Amino acid sequence: MAATKNHDYHLVDPDPWPIIGAVCGGLLFSGAVLWFHANPYGVPVMVLGFAGVIITMISWWKNTIHEAHTGYHTPVVQLHLRYGMILFIASEVMFFLAWFWAFFDSSLFPSAVEAVGGHWPPKGIEVLNPWGFPLLNTMILLCSGTTVTFAHHSLIHGDRRGLKLGLWMTILLGLLFTNIQAWEYAHAPFAFKGNIYGATFFMATGFHGFHVIVGTIFLTVCLIRSYKGDFTPRQHFGFEAAAWYWHFVDVVWLFLFTSIYVWGGWGAPVHG
Numbered sequence: 001m002a003a004t005k006n007h008d009y010h011l012v013d014p015d016p017w018p019i020i021g022a023v024c025g026g027l028l029f030s031g032a033v034l035w036f037h038a039n040p041y042g043v044p045v046m047v048l049g050f051a052g053v054i055i056t057m058i059s060w061w062k063n064t065i066h067e068a069h070t071g072y073h074t075p076v077v078q079l080h081l082r083y084g085m086i087l088f089i090a091s092e093v094m095f096f097l098a099w100f101w102a103f104f105d106s107s108l109f110p111s112a113v114e115a116v117g118g119h120w121p122p123k124g125i126e127v128l129n130p131w132g133f134p135l136l137n138t139m140i141l142l143c144s145g146t147t148v149t150f151a152h153h154s155l156i157h158g159d160r161r162g163l164k165l166g167l168w169m170t171i172l173l174g175l176l177f178t179n180i181q182a183w184e185y186a187h188a189p190f191a192f193k194g195n196i197y198g199a200t201f202f203m204a205t206g207f208h209g210f211h212v213i214v215g216t217i218f219l220t221v222c223l224i225r226s227y228k229g230d231f232t233p234r235q236h237f238g239f240e241a242a243a244w245y246w247h248f249v250d251v252v253w254l255f256l257f258t259s260i261y262v263w264g265g266w267g268a269p270v271h272g
Helices: 017-036 042-070 075-108 133-156 160-186 196-228 237-263
Strands: none
Touching: 017 042, 042 237, 075 196, 075 237, 133 160, 133 196, 133 237, 160 196, 196 237
């Protein structure tokens, strides 16, 4: 126990959630594969696995919060949690690198890819105007990075009202971004399938949109915890991790906006 140990490390007690999470993750993946192959058991298995993953996440993180309040998260443990979050974000960077690689492989060498047709964007493609909604979404995410930083500084200085206000503003800006991108997708002049431009565009921007949704949920949980009084100026790693994740989402969007929306559509006819 924490009261009897002679070191700063946290040796966790036996917990069933890792094995439960692994089983549920396997069910979720297996159900998705069955669903892709039109198997009638695919959807029920996938829903069961998804529900199990959600329950595991809530229960496991609830235990982690309890451990933090109990005193297990010493400065050494908090440092290692930060290392873990840094490595997680680094893995996400490599994830997006794959989509950027696919985009630049086709756009920089269009003559080397038969499906491109020697011209980028491929002939017949109308692109979205980058100075319309994409620019607006860029401003929204930049503002949200400012508001989450405001919330962080408010927490550090003991201003809980500023913390809540900053989180509310960031969450609302994240929801606004998601709704604008959904409208943009619904009115896009090109489809996901049938051309390399649409495939790379929707994969890169779509997965970024998914990360915005995850980040919004992350910050919403932090907002709920802030109303419960969980965070203190000295111990608030949960919020710090959410802020890091949100800044990562902001930076990825800047690369997406400049490379895919602006440079990637240069010279092509603009929709609308």
